[in-house]
Amino acid sequence: MNPARPRRIRIDGDTRPQLPRHARLRFDETRQAWVLLVPERVMVPDDIAVEILNLCDGARRVDDIVNALAAKYAAPHATIAADVVVLLQDLADKGFVVAARDTAE
Amino acid sequence: MSPSSTDVPPALADPADGVAVLEPHAGSAAYGIPLAVLAELTHRCPLQCPYCSNPLELERARAELTTAEWKRVMSELADLGVLQLHLSGGEPTARRDLVELVRHASDVGLYTNLITSAVLLDRYALTALTDAGLCHIQISFQGSMPDAADRIAGLNGAHAKKIAAARLARDLDLPLTVNAVIHRQNIDQLPDIIAMAVDLDADRLEVANVQYYGWALKNRAALMPTPTQVEDAVSIVEAARERLAGTLVIDHVIPDYYAMRPKKCMGGWGRQFFNISPSGKILPCHAAETITGLHFDSVRGNRSVAWIWQHSEALNRFRGTGWMPEPCQSCAYREIDYGGCRCQAFALTGDAANTDPACTLSPLHERLFATAEHEATAGAAEFVYRNFSGGTAAGGGRRR
Numbered sequence: 001m002n003p004a005r006p007r008r009i010r011i012d013g014d015t016r017p018q019l020p021r022h023a024r025l026r027f028d029e030t031r032q033a034w035v036l037l038v039p040e041r042v043m044v045p046d047d048i049a050v051e052i053l054n055l056c057d058g059a060r061r062v063d064d065i066v067n068a069l070a071a072k073y074a075a076p077h078a079t080i081a082a083d084v085v086v087l088l089q090d091l092a093d094k095g096f097v098v099a100a101r102d103t104a105e
Numbered sequence: 106m107s108p109s110s111t112d113v114p115p116a117l118a119d120p121a122d123g124v125a126v127l128e129p130h131a132g133s134a135a136y137g138i139p140l141a142v143l144a145e146l147t148h149r150c151p152l153q154c155p156y157c158s159n160p161l162e163l164e165r166a167r168a169e170l171t172t173a174e175w176k177r178v179m180s181e182l183a184d185l186g187v188l189q190l191h192l193s194g195g196e197p198t199a200r201r202d203l204v205e206l207v208r209h210a211s212d213v214g215l216y217t218n219l220i221t222s223a224v225l226l227d228r229y230a231l232t233a234l235t236d237a238g239l240c241h242i243q244i245s246f247q248g249s250m251p252d253a254a255d256r257i258a259g260l261n262g263a264h265a266k267k268i269a270a271a272r273l274a275r276d277l278d279l280p281l282t283v284n285a286v287i288h289r290q291n292i293d294q295l296p297d298i299i300a301m302a303v304d305l306d307a308d309r310l311e312v313a314n315v316q317y318y319g320w321a322l323k324n325r326a327a328l329m330p331t332p333t334q335v336e337d338a339v340s341i342v343e344a345a346r347e348r349l350a351g352t353l354v355i356d357h358v359i360p361d362y363y364a365m366r367p368k369k370c371m372g373g374w375g376r377q378f379f380n381i382s383p384s385g386k387i388l389p390c391h392a393a394e395t396i397t398g399l400h401f402d403s404v405r406g407n408r409s410v411a412w413i414w415q416h417s418e419a420l421n422r423f424r425g426t427g428w429m430p431e432p433c434q435s436c437a438y439r440e441i442d443y444g445g446c447r448c449q450a451f452a453l454t455g456d457a458a459n460t461d462p463a464c465t466l467s468p469l470h471e472r473l474f475a476t477a478e479h480e481a482t483a484g485a486a487e488f489v490y491r492n493f494s495g496g497t498a499a500g501g502g503r504r505r
Contacts, residue, residue: 020278021278028188037216039241039280042140
């Protein structure tokens, strides 16, 4: 069983973000849009946010996600990193992104 | 351009929030694809709260939809594009098939939220519900002080059971909303209620002032807070939001008798949300049956849920803005609040099409405010408790 979600996690390059069980990302066929379902809310992530969230599998670190996107869009690492951290920190503050438990150390 | 995630609160979350319909041409359409549905699985409940949102005429157990009927309806909801299903009552855990229903809802892709008093939940039941795919649990609290809370619930020991169930839920890593129903007789406990939510490791707290329909309207004189209490509560919530940012989300529903503008009730009548009664009637909101003269279609008829959503006479009656008389029709706010609440307009003016008296533009607004203030300061304390016999006064005698 997972521990209760940690409060106020700080997103940095080494965080391995994932969605908790109460935040469900899925493509809604009826509306032809990605939605993030959370308690009492339906959130509508834009295309880039969807791409980032789909990479939040609890295995990749934030740095890995940034590297993947920087390579794909041939954009500066720092620019992508800033965007990714802002999005994930915002969702983490709302409890919709958590850090995977550390097993490496 | 930074990636972003737009927040679209379904109507149930907080009627005061801004609501967007997930539709390509939302501006021109009177309604969209419903986001969320409230399934009232039963009107049976071990509690007798005097502000219960169920109708005064409760539906009996024998009239309830069967397991197979609910499953068929849930599949139809998912096909229609409904995203979230709120399982409510009455007390939804009084249904023996609740786990089966949650599993089916999950299987068809609905995000499930259980709205419960939690007094019937133990570890076995909660584990089964979690395993069946339940996404979120919302537990109602009558206050933070056990004796006072039990008196309001009309059930001894209820508060302690709720606390135990809330801890179990967090133990199972189920996200928890504490729903605190607020009125004059518990509003002064608000700081303690906030502390209780933090102590329970809740994700969200709803500070939900009673809305005055049905049972609550019957008990209004015993429930209405004073304007000063309401103002104090706003300051307390604002300070707590700042202090607890990142730990606890607090939604605050203010009693609209003291508001300047009416609430955007249900995000607009029949616009993005509906309610299904225990016997299968499709309603624009849980209180809509208080409006006489409307016919509500049932899922037991030969029509699909999708057909009813589009064609129901009752849903179309107050959709959009075409039905509005003045002062709503020419009002700049008509698509912001849709004229407020139809049930409140009916209850207080006798005509559901009138402007909700919660609005300052209603000729009845000042009288409403004065009534609320008078009842709040007069301080009646006795409740009429909610039950199947039409209500029982605090002394225990049957009313009729």
